[in-house]
Amino acid sequence: xxxxxxxxxxxxxxxxxxxxxxxxxxICTLExxxxxxxxxxxxxxxxxxxxxxxxxxxxxxxxxxxxxxxKPHKVRLYSVSSPSNGENGNPNLVSTTVKRVxxxxxxxxxxxxxxxxxxxxxxKAGDTILIAGPSGKRFILPDNKLDCNYVFFATGTxxxxxxxxxxxxxxxGFKGHVALLFGAAxxxxxxxxxxxxxxxxxxxxFHYKIAVSREGxxxxxxxxxxxxxxxxYKEELSPIFAxxxxxxxxxxxxxxxxxxxxxxxxxxxxxxxxAGRNIAEKPATEWTWEDYxxxxxxxxxxxxxxx
Ligand code: NAP
Numbered sequence: 001x002x003x004x005x006x007x008x009x010x011x012x013x014x015x016x017x018x019x020x021x022x023x024x025x026x027i028c029t030l031e032x033x034x035x036x037x038x039x040x041x042x043x044x045x046x047x048x049x050x051x052x053x054x055x056x057x058x059x060x061x062x063x064x065x066x067x068x069x070x071k072p073h074k075v076r077l078y079s080v081s082s083p084s085n086g087e088n089g090n091p092n093l094v095s096t097t098v099k100r101v102x103x104x105x106x107x108x109x110x111x112x113x114x115x116x117x118x119x120x121x122x123x124k125a126g127d128t129i130l131i132a133g134p135s136g137k138r139f140i141l142p143d144n145k146l147d148c149n150y151v152f153f154a155t156g157t158x159x160x161x162x163x164x165x166x167x168x169x170x171x172x173g174f175k176g177h178v179a180l181l182f183g184a185a186x187x188x189x190x191x192x193x194x195x196x197x198x199x200x201x202x203x204x205x206f207h208y209k210i211a212v213s214r215e216g217x218x219x220x221x222x223x224x225x226x227x228x229x230x231x232x233y234k235e236e237l238s239p240i241f242a243x244x245x246x247x248x249x250x251x252x253x254x255x256x257x258x259x260x261x262x263x264x265x266x267x268x269x270x271x272x273x274x275a276g277r278n279i280a281e282k283p284a285t286e287w288t289w290e291d292y293x294x295x296x297x298x299x300x301x302x303x304x305x306x307x
Pocket of ligand 1: 186213
């Protein structure tokens with residue numbers, strides 16, 4: 001039922017990267033977000049990478065300089081957020097979504113700044129960078145994409161591949177149902193919010209649901225996370241999960257996966273996971289983290305890219 005294309009990968013190898021030019025870098029959070037998250041578009045014209053990056057794959061970016069051991073920085077992977085025919089339909093352009101990693105070590109109080117995310121976030125239009133790729137074979141839409149329904153789960157910058165996939169679907173005349181369930185800490189961090197809200201108004205078959213974790217609490221005192229949306233919107237989402245031709249994609253923070261499976265299991269949707277017999281017989285509301293870790297794996301209709 002689901003046929004996935006066999007996409008070429010590493011057309012440009014990380015050991016022999018090519019130069020490409022940044023053409024645009026713009027903030028994609030709402031105003032006044034405390035985070036710095038940018039939609040960055042790169043021109044790959046004149047390289048073997050033209051037309052090669054499909055939604056769901058990743059771009060390899062190599063920061064200049066050396067690491068603490070004096071070795072050249074390793075390639076870092078960033079999800080493509082442009083559609084499969086390129087940003088704005090231009091096969092020379094590929095986009096990604098990058099958050100500046102800025103953190104403080106709790107014990108030493110040292111400031112930690114992610115090497116590549118800060119490098120790329122500081123580059124401006126006209127600057128060149130070294131890139132390679134594409135990578136990723138599995139986290140993509142099937143060949144027969146218009147014959148399926150989709151539920152996309154994203155936290156933070158994990159939304160990147162779904163921007164491209166949504167454009168791929170709606171620009172091809174998609175008539176099925178697609179849900180994007182997105183989790184962010186604050187409302188200011190709702191990525192691509194204006195575009196997604198407009199898309200929701202334009203397409204009744206697009207179901208856009210948001211979990212904001214740090215503004216307000218649930219009745220039981222916990223934060224609202226993306227996995228809660230399965231139950232919060234069960235009347236609207238269950239008919240989509242129930243279709244045999246629905247695929248599920250999960251991208252972002254690893255922690256969301258367990259809650260997604262247990263909430264789906266509590267509604268009887270076991271076909272999105274391979275659950276060991278001992279856990280399938282236990283009520284999903286009683287699953288522990290160990291139960292999940294040792295017994296539950298994604299099924300063939302579930303695609304996962306988490307860190
Ligand atoms: P973030 O801002 O740290 O988190 C986004 C939201 O997820 C917040 O509301 C956060 O809540 C919530 N969250 C935390 N723990 C959770 C859990 N166990 N279950 C559900 N939600 C949870 O996100 P980010 O900094 O953008 O990070 C996104 C992650 O995605 C990064 O690790 C990045 O590397 C990864 N990513 C992966 C890919 C890929 O695999 N291709 C692509 C893009 C991004 P609280 O903080 O309030 O608890």
